[in-house]
Amino acid sequence: MDRCSYRRRKDVTLVSLLLLVLAMALGPTPSSAAGNDWWTPAARPTPDSQINVTGEPFTGTNAEGEVRGFVDAHDHLFANEAFGGRLICGKTFSEAGIADALKDCPEHYPDGSLAVFDFITKGGDGRHDPVGWPTFKDWPAHDSLTHQQNYYAWVERAWRGGQRVLVNDLVTNGVICSVYFFKDRSCDEMTSIRLQAKLSYDLQAYVDKMYGGTGKGWFRIVTDSAQAREVIKQGKLAVILGVETSEPFGCKQVLDIAQCSKADIDAGLDELYSLGVRSMFLCHKFDNALCGVRFDEGALGTAINVGQFLSTGTFWKTEKCTGPQHDNPINGASAAEAEAELPAGVQVPSYAGDAQCNTRGLTDLGEYAVRGMMKRKMMLEIDHMSVKAVGRALDIFEAESYPGVISSHSWMDLNWTERVYGLGGFVAQYMHGSEGFVAEANRTKALRDKYDVGYGYGTDMNGVGGWPGPRGADAANKVTYPFRSVDGGSVIDRQTTGERTWDLNTDGAAHYGLVPDWIEDIRLVGGQDVVNDLFRGAESYLDTWGATEKHQAGVNLAKGAAATASSAEWNPFTSYAPGRAVDGARDTRWASDWSDDQSLGIDLGSTHLVGRVTLDWERAYGKSYRIELSTDGANWQTAWSTTSGDGGLDTALFTGTPARYVRIHGLERGTGWGYSLYEVGVHSS
Numbered sequence: 216m217d218r219c220s221y222r223r224r225k226d227v228t229l230v231s232l233l234l235l236v237l238a239m240a241l242g243p244t245p246s247s248a249a250g251n252d253w254w255t256p257a258a259r260p261t262p263d264s265q266i267n268v269t270g271e272p273f274t275g276t277n278a279e280g281e282v283r284g285f286v287d288a289h290d291h292l293f294a295n296e297a298f299g300g301r302l303i304c305g306k307t308f309s310e311a312g313i314a315d316a317l318k319d320c321p322e323h324y325p326d327g328s329l330a331v332f333d334f335i336t337k338g339g340d341g342r343h344d345p346v347g348w349p350t351f352k353d354w355p356a357h358d359s360l361t362h363q364q365n366y367y368a369w370v371e372r373a374w375r376g377g378q379r380v381l382v383n384d385l386v387t388n389g390v391i392c393s394v395y396f397f398k399d400r401s402c403d404e405m406t407s408i409r410l411q412a413k414l415s416y417d418l419q420a421y422v423d424k425m426y427g428g429t430g431k432g433w434f435r436i437v438t439d440s441a442q443a444r445e446v447i448k449q450g451k452l453a454v455i456l457g458v459e460t461s462e463p464f465g466c467k468q469v470l471d472i473a474q475c476s477k478a479d480i481d482a483g484l485d486e487l488y489s490l491g492v493r494s495m496f497l498c499h500k501f502d503n504a505l506c507g508v509r510f511d512e513g514a515l516g517t518a519i520n521v522g523q524f525l526s527t528g529t530f531w532k533t534e535k536c537t538g539p540q541h542d543n544p545i546n547g548a549s550a551a552e553a554e555a556e557l558p559a560g561v562q563v564p565s566y567a568g569d570a571q572c573n574t575r576g577l578t579d580l581g582e583y584a585v586r587g588m589m590k591r592k593m594m595l596e597i598d599h600m601s602v603k604a605v606g607r608a609l610d611i612f613e614a615e616s617y618p619g620v621i622s623s624h625s626w627m628d629l630n631w632t633e634r635v636y637g638l639g640g641f642v643a644q645y646m647h648g649s650e651g652f653v654a655e656a657n658r659t660k661a662l663r664d665k666y667d668v669g670y671g672y673g674t675d676m677n678g679v680g681g682w683p684g685p686r687g688a689d690a691a692n693k694v695t696y697p698f699r700s701v702d703g704g705s706v707i708d709r710q711t712t713g714e715r716t717w718d719l720n721t722d723g724a725a726h727y728g729l730v731p732d733w734i735e736d737i738r739l740v741g742g743q744d745v746v747n748d749l750f751r752g753a754e755s756y757l758d759t760w761g762a763t764e765k766h767q768a769g770v771n772l773a774k775g776a777a778a779t780a781s782s783a784e785w786n787p788f789t790s791y792a793p794g795r796a797v798d799g800a801r802d803t804r805w806a807s808d809w810s811d812d813q814s815l816g817i818d819l820g821s822t823h824l825v826g827r828v829t830l831d832w833e834r835a836y837g838k839s840y841r842i843e844l845s846t847d848g849a850n851w852q853t854a855w856s857t858t859s860g861d862g863g864l865d866t867a868l869f870t871g872t873p874a875r876y877v878r879i880h881g882l883e884r885g886t887g888w889g890y891s892l893y894e895v896g897v898h899s900s
Contacts, residue, residue, distance in 0.1 A: 254375070254433065254450070256425035260312050262349075264368035264712040268375040268731075270705035272433075274450035282447040283702070284379025285734065286752035288623035288643035289598075289673030290727075291459075292365045292418070293411040297387035299398025302332055303677050305347060305363025307370075307414070308421050317366060317712075319345035319354075322397050331396055335518060335553065336360045336679060349713030357682045357723035364676040367418060367434070369728030372710060374433055374452040376731025377701050379753045380443065382623065384457040385411040385492070386678070388500060389467075390526040394556050404460050405483070412490040415456060438491050440761040447753060455760075457596065458487060458495035461526070466504040466580065470528040473504035473580055480584050484591055493760070494594040494621055497584055498604070501526045505584050507575025507601035509626060510543045518553035520545070520563055525556065530564050536572040537861065540602040540628040544571050576603025582801075585611055592764045594619040597635075598626030609634050610864035614829040614896065619763035624673030625655075632659055636666040641759040643671030643752070646724065648683035649733065653741030656748065668758075669751025676727050683733060684723040692739040693720045694732055701738075701750055707731050772825070773797045773877070773897040777818040782808040784889060796892045804833050807889035813881045815890075817897065819874070822846055826871035828855070829864065829896035830879065835888035836862035840881045844874035851878065860885060871900065 254272050276282055295303040301320050309316035322329040323345040333341030337360060343353040347362075354362035370381070385408045392402035401407075415436060422432035433451045437443040443453035461467075464483025466475035487495065498506040501523045510531060511519045524530050531545065545566045554563060577585070577600075585608055588595055595612075597605045597620060605627055612620055618639030622631070625645035635642055644655055656670060663670060676682070686693065696718070697708040710717050710728045717725050719732035738746045778793035784806040785791075791806035793815055807813040819825075828842050841856035855867040862885060877897050881890045 256422075256432075257427055258425050260425075262713075263313050264366060264728075265710065266368060266372050266375060266728075267708045267710050268372055268700075268705050270700070272375055272450045273377075273702045273704050275448055281751075281754040282379065282444055282757060283750060284447060284753040285377050285730075285749050286380035286382075286643065286669075286671040286756045287373075287378060287674050287730070288380075288382050288621065288641065288671045288756065289457075289459075289675050289678075290365065290381055290383055291386045291675070291677040292370070292383045293414050294365075294386050294677035295363055296411050296414065297392075297407050299392040299395055299402055300400045301397040302361065302391070302395060302679075303363060304361055305366070307363065307365050308367040308418055310421070313366070313368075313713075314348045317347035317351075317363060319347060319362070320397065329397075330361060332361050333359075336515065349715075351713060351715035355726040357684050357725050360679045360681065364682075364726040366712075366726065366728075367422065368712075369710070369726050370452075371433065372728035373730040375700075375705060376707055376734070377705075377750070378452065378730065379447045380453050380455065380756055382455045382457050382494065383415055384459040384496075385415075386459045387411075388461045388522075390461070390501065390522045394522065394525060404462050405465070405486075408458060408460060408487075409490070412456060412492070415454070415491075419454075436491060438493065440757045440764060443757055443760070453753075455494065456490065456492045458492050459499050459596070459599075460496070461499045461501045462503055463487075463495065463497065463505070463584075466584075468502065468504040468527055473578070475504055475580065477580065477583050480580065480587055484584070484587050484593070488591050488593065492593070494596055495588070496596040496599055497581055499599045502529075502531070502573070502575050503527075504578060505581035506577050506604035507573040509599050509601055509628075510545050510573065512543045512546060514549060516543070516545055517549060517563055521553040521556055524561070524563075531566075532574040533566050533570040534572050534574045535570050536602065538602075540606070540630045541571040542573050542602055542628075544568070573601035573603060576601060577607040582607070582611065589615065589617055589619070589766075589768075592619070592766065594621050594760065594763055596621050596623055597631070598622050598624055600627070602628055605631060607863060609638070610866070612638050613866045614831075614864055615766075615768060616827075616900075617763070617766055618759055619766070621759070623671070624675050629659075633662055636662055636668060639759055639762050641668070641671065641756050643673045645680070646672050646674045646682055646733070649686070649736040649740040652737055653745055656741065656745045660744075660748070663748060669753070669755035670745075670748040671752040671756060672749065674727065674730065682724040685719070685721050686736070688720050690720060694718075694735050694739065698735050700731065701734065701746055707735070769827075769898045769900070771799075771896045771898065772819050772823055773817050773895050774799045776820060776897075778805070779816045779818075780805060780807060781812075781814045782889075784808060784891075791891075796895045799894070801831070801893055804891050804893045806833070806835065806891040807881070809884075809887070809889045811881065811883050813890050814878050815892065815895070816876060816878045817895065818848075818876055819897065822873050822875045823897075824871045824899045825854070825874045825877060825897055826869060826900045827896075827898040828867045828877065828879075829894075829898075830867070831864050831893040831895075832860075832862045833891035833893055834862065834886065835891040836860055836885040837879075837881045837883070837890050838885035839883035840879060840890075842867050842869075843878040843880055844872050845876040845878070846874060848876045858883075
């Protein structure tokens with residue numbers, strides 16, 4: 216009987232082992248097994264925020280080899296270190312734990328009476344319960360612009376919910392820092408940028424430590440697109456460093472005089488690149504020595520205009536726009552707290568309603584910076600640049616077929632969208648409420664389909680912008696908890712930190728951890744198609760980045776070539792000879808006599824395939840002109856023409872044609888002067 220019992224136990228054991236082997240072969244093991252799943256940290260701090268997501272994050276690529284996942288193209292993880300260190304209260308992480316990280320600024324205690332920035336941005340009296348951890352009675356909130364929204368565990372929840380790319384824009388503003396009442400560090404912008412870059416790497420190490428060592432955590436800073444693809448293939452979050460600041464490299468301007476040089480720009484770009492920065496804005500909020508800005512509106516716009524005066528000695532200047540694109544209107548709304556900072560007798564000017572364009576565009580130094588970014592394969596952020604500045608930057612990129620252009624949070628004129636897509640650039644929309652987000656996504660859907668690209672969002676968390684409010688507990692198609700992630704592999708419930716649980720329906724997008732909830736709201740309001748485009752966002756962003764890295768400057772066949780012209784303006788001090796338009800220098804030019812029928816001819820030396828000609832006009836431009844090609848200098852054919860030239864930098868694209876001689880034939884001038892070209896480029900493609 217003992218032997219039979221043993222035999223039965225042995226048979227059961229063999230059957231159990233067989234079933235276990237079959238289970239392992241036919242399906243995944245339970246995700247809760249052993250608590251050692253790769254996405255679960257071995258040593259999370261105690262206490263800490265909950266994540267409230269179960270299930271394994273998706274890994275790998277799709278059948279076409281494309282990465283999957285959402286992209287936040289514009290976030291500010293460490294804005295609490297900017298603006299003097301006391302504008303945004305609370306930290307992204309702290310070695311001392313969550314109680315130290317998520318606490319208010321000292322001057323906000325006991326009731327928010329001195330929360331001055333709240334008065335300016337939110338209205339009311341700024342009073343609030345300053346206690347963060349563990350109660351979080353009043354913050355973070357969708358309409359609180361002064362409290363930390365990017366606590367690392369909330370970012371972790373967004374990653375678990377399907378986000379695979381995060382652009383961390385290092386941000387600050389020296390003038391806002393200098394005029395704000397409370398600060399605990401220097402207002403030097405580059406000092407703050409360096410600190411935020413360091414803390415980004417410190418956060419990576421902080422997360423790695425939870426997972427057992429260097430390289431093991433989910434938060435991975437990447438410096439090229441191949442690294443990003445590998446990180447996402449592993450199911451982790453690829454973090455890209457960007458810069459959004461008003462005076463990069465110290466390039467402010469005072470009374471229209473630049474306070475930096477080309478050497479400063481080169482040194483600044485080299486330093487940022489060495490820090491890992493791969494995308495950046497050249498201007499933000501205030502006109503600087505590089506470019507004019509796209510205005511802010513309302514009371515905030517008035518406050519920023521005051522800062523513009525304090526920074527530069529001049530207020531914004533406007534003019535009538537020359538095309539359909541325009542900057543944001545300035546309506547002169549009062550911001551008494553900010554206006555009190557102006558010297559006695561100085562007032563914010565009023566602006567004509569039909570003059571919505573900034574007079575300031577891309578300066579010569581700004582163009583030098585753009586071309587410097589191109590040399591370093593960096594991506595230019597065009598949001599916040601004035602219409603004139605963006606137009607010139609896009610002209611430069613089109614002339615060089617350079618794809619590295621990003622609109623990350625809806626701050627450019629939307630009429631530029633197709634030009635961005637045409638270059639191979641990437642577009643993301645600001646984190647608006649689901650209904651508004653869906654409406655804008657649908658408006659541009661045809662363009663995304665035309666160029667076969669995905670879509671992104673820019674949360675701008677910690678960016679003083681405001682975020683989606685609640686649609687209400689009784690709203691149609693409200694978010695029902697728990698819900699599944701877009702890939703279907705995770706279950707997402709309401710997010711809890713300490714004693715507070717957030718619900719998107721009643722709290723809105725209060726912090727970064729609610730990004731997955733917001734995406735679910737978009738799905739319910741707008742349908743699966745919008746979310747599908749967003750889920751392709753990571754791939755499209757990396758396509759733009761990869762193409763930027765691979766870009767090679769085209770050979771300019773015209774550089775140094777022999778040039779002739781129908782005429783050349785005479786000047787006893789400066790030469791305007793035809794060769795000045797092909798000498799490779801952007802501060803010399805050819806200028807014709809002051810009559811319509813004029814031409815500039817270029818001998819390439821031998822026959823080449825010609826398919827692209829770029830013309831960099833001085834103020835004296837051609838309104839009607841054509842580009843003519845010839846193999847023998849006697850028989851000409853028109854390859855391209857226009858009757859609506861508007862100056863600037865023109866790029867003429869046409870079917871590749873064999874030619875040794877290229878002629879720009881002016882038919883009608885755009886001004887009372889002649890025709891004048893800084894530089895002509897001739898390319899095979």
